Amino acid sequence: MHVTVDMNLCQDHGQCAIASPAVFQMNDDGKLEYNGNPDDSLRDEVEEAADVCPVQAILVED
Numbered sequence: 001m002h003v004t005v006d007m008n009l010c011q012d013h014g015q016c017a018i019a020s021p022a023v024f025q026m027n028d029d030g031k032l033e034y035n036g037n038p039d040d041s042l043r044d045e046v047e048e049a050a051d052v053c054p055v056q057a058i059l060v061e062d
Contacts, residue, residue, distance in 0.1 A: 001060060001061070001062060003034060003036050005032060005058050006057045015052045016050070019048045022045070023035050023042055023046055024049055046060055
């Protein structure tokens with residue numbers, strides 16, 4: 001699985017970090033950081049994170 005976040009769209013709401021904290025985190029400056037190649041066992045929560053993103057900035061690919 002490959003995860004991409006369009007950082008031009010991302011507004012750092014942090015909903016993805018709530019849905020999938022193993023993949024998405026907010027740094028000390030309040031900016032999103034993420035693992036672009038998470039384990040496939042995290043697919044359900046990563047897809048949930050993509051779904052809850054208010055600006056639909058997260059793309060999940062196989």
